[in-house]
Amino acid sequence: xxxxxxxxxxxxxxxxxxxxxxxxxxxxxxxxxxxxxxxxxxxxxxxxxxxxxxxxxxxxxxxxxxxxxxxxxxxxxxxxxxxxxxxxxxxxxxxxxxxxxxxxxxxxxxxxxxxxxxxxxxxxxxxxxxxxxxxxxxxxxxxxxxxxxxxxxxxxxxxxxxxxxxxxxxxxxxxxxxxxxxxxxxxxxxxxxxxxxxxxxxxxxxxxxxxxxxxxxxxxxxxxxxxxxxxxxxxxxxxxxxxxxxxxxxxxxxxxxxxxxxxxxxxxxx
Amino acid sequence: xxxxxxxxxxxxxxxxxxxxxxxxxxxxxxxxxxxxxxxxxxxxxxxxxxxxxxxxxxxxxxxxxx
Numbered sequence: 387x388x389x390x391x392x393x394x395x396x397x398x399x400x401x402x403x404x405x406x407x408x409x410x411x412x413x414x415x416x417x418x419x420x421x422x423x424x425x426x427x428x429x430x431x432x433x434x435x436x437x438x439x440x441x442x443x444x445x446x447x448x449x450x451x452x453x454x455x456x457x458x459x460x461x462x463x464x465x466x467x468x469x470x471x472x473x474x475x476x477x478x479x480x481x482x483x484x485x486x487x488x489x490x491x492x493x494x495x496x497x498x499x500x501x502x503x504x505x506x507x508x509x510x511x512x513x514x515x516x517x518x519x520x521x522x523x524x525x526x527x528x529x530x531x532x533x534x535x536x537x538x539x540x541x542x543x544x545x546x547x548x549x550x551x552x553x554x555x556x557x558x559x560x561x562x563x564x565x566x567x568x569x570x571x572x573x574x575x576x577x578x579x580x581x582x583x584x585x586x587x588x589x590x591x592x593x594x595x596x597x598x599x600x601x602x603x604x605x606x607x608x609x610x611x612x613x614x615x616x617x618x619x620x621x622x623x624x625x626x627x628x629x630x631x632x633x634x635x636x637x638x639x640x641x642x643x644x645x646x647x648x649x650x651x652x653x654x655x656x
Numbered sequence: 657x658x659x660x661x662x663x664x665x666x667x668x669x670x671x672x673x674x675x676x677x678x679x680x681x682x683x684x685x686x687x688x689x690x691x692x693x694x695x696x697x698x699x700x701x702x703x704x705x706x707x708x709x710x711x712x713x714x715x716x717x718x719x720x721x722x
Contacts, residue, residue, distance in 0.1 A: 459677060459681060460667060462677055462708060463667050463668040463673060463674065463677055464667065464668075466668075466670075466673045466677070466708070466711060466712055466715070467667075467668050467669060467670060467673060469712060470670065470673070470712065470715050470716060470719070473712075473716060474716070474719060479719070479720060524666075525666075588708060592701075592704055592705060592708055595681070595684075595704060596684075596700050596701045596704050599684055599685070599688045599700055600688060600697075601688075601697070601700040601701055603701055613705065616705060617708075617709075620709050620712070624712065624713065624716060628716065628720065631720055
């Protein structure tokens with residue numbers, strides 16, 4: 387069992403499961419649970435086929451160094467995308483990801499289409515559930531294959547198993563949590579989760595991309611937490627910088643408002 | 657074209673990040689495959705970490721400017 391891989395896959399997959407589950411929940415509540423679950427199960431079956439074929443092909447026929455490089459680059463791209471969003475949200479320049487708001491918005495959209503809660507299969511409900519689960523599930527499959535396959539040649543199979551276990555546990559926990567609270571999982575601090583995952587993806591991506599070029603890191607795999615610490619510190623500095631920038635912008639805006647309103651105020655003075 | 661755009665949005669969705677990472681990888685490829693640049697190979701890891709941070713800063717800077 388590769389615990390680092392399993393943990394990374396668990397955290398990354400949990401984010402995707404929360405997003406997918408929100409849509410499944412919306413469809414179940416507003417249209418019906420039959421359509422919602424049919425879409426979700428159909429997407430899960432499609433995903434299983436993709437993972438079974440693509441996973442094996444990737445591990446068997448692609449040289450590990452090339453694969454590490456390709457995966458490393460993709461993980462850096464993924465990681466930077468998530469990290470950027472999380473940093474912008476922490477600095478207050480972007481609204482926090484609000485699952486409850488998404489829930490309300492989607493419910494309103496469905497009701498605007500004239501869809502109501504009905505006991506029979508509704509194609510729109512099935513398609514909506516299928517599309518969301520497939521999209522988020524593809525990201526989970528991607529995480530499992532990339533995380534699992536890139537650790538080393540000998541442990542690749544074990545790595546995929548560890549990543550799959552991490553993702554499965556995340557899925558079970560999210561579904562169980564959703565079933566218990568029966569709400570759109572707004573309690574999950576998604577931005578924190580996304581921030582941690584962004585750090586992990588970027589750290590793993592950096593590690594593997596450099597190894598793909600034949601570079602050997604000092605301390606080998608133990609350097610990954612050091613990379614994570616470097617990115618964490620850099621993110622903290624960036625959040626502070628963006629907060630300062632926002633404060634300066636607000637101060638400048640209020641100063642501009644004050645200077646433009648001064649002549650008017652002077653004009654009304656007796 | 658739609659498929660390419662969908663893949664782009666799925667993986668990165670940000671041109672600064674994409675171009676920055678591509679340039680970084682090209683530079684690292686040059687360092688690692690051109691004999692004259694071989695003394696720099698030892699710095700591959702450091703160059704990559706610095707480049708990733710520069711790309712992150714650049715995309716955040718563009719975000720607050722745009």
